[in-house]
Amino acid sequence: MLIGEVVGSVVSTQKDEQLASFKLLVVQVRNHANEPRDQYVVAVDAVGAGPGDLVLYATGSSARQTIQTKDKPCDAVVMAIVDSWDVGGANVYEKWSE
């Protein structure tokens, strides 16, 4: 999985009918130092994430391993909302620090 920040959402009324009712999020990828990378993905939301949340997303056929996305044309799914992480024992991100 990769870490990313939810920076937006996609509204799409005309789409593959199998994608009906999906919430599509625009996720900007972060590295482990919590710096933005020049990479983004549009992912189906499976956990109720919102703008500003740091999330984990899974890609490829793993993205179809949810009840919502099973057998659907989906290759990225947000599957966790990040609370915190540390690298080498030093805290990098803490959701509830402010």
Add this chain to the structure above:
Amino acid sequence: MYLGRVTGRLVATVQYEGLEGVKLQLLETLDEDGEPTGDQLVAACALDVGPGDLVHYIDGREAALALPDETFVPVDVAITGFVEQAHVKGTLLDLDAGGAS
């Protein structure tokens, strides 16, 4: 599967159902010489690993099969075991170099 080094851990209380209790570890990926490739991943893990540990990991849809309980979960990277030694092209890799701990 590939070689990696554990660099840290990640906590997420809101997770897709079935992932409760699965630990999430930060990984840096290693090339066949044991050098970091620059890629950083987050891996699900059923083993008791910590920063600095050398591991092998699996990616793709098969990663979910490395988890102990629920395997129909959206996981695309999972740690599959510890690396004690690795021989590549006839030489023993110096896997202690560049550890995070």
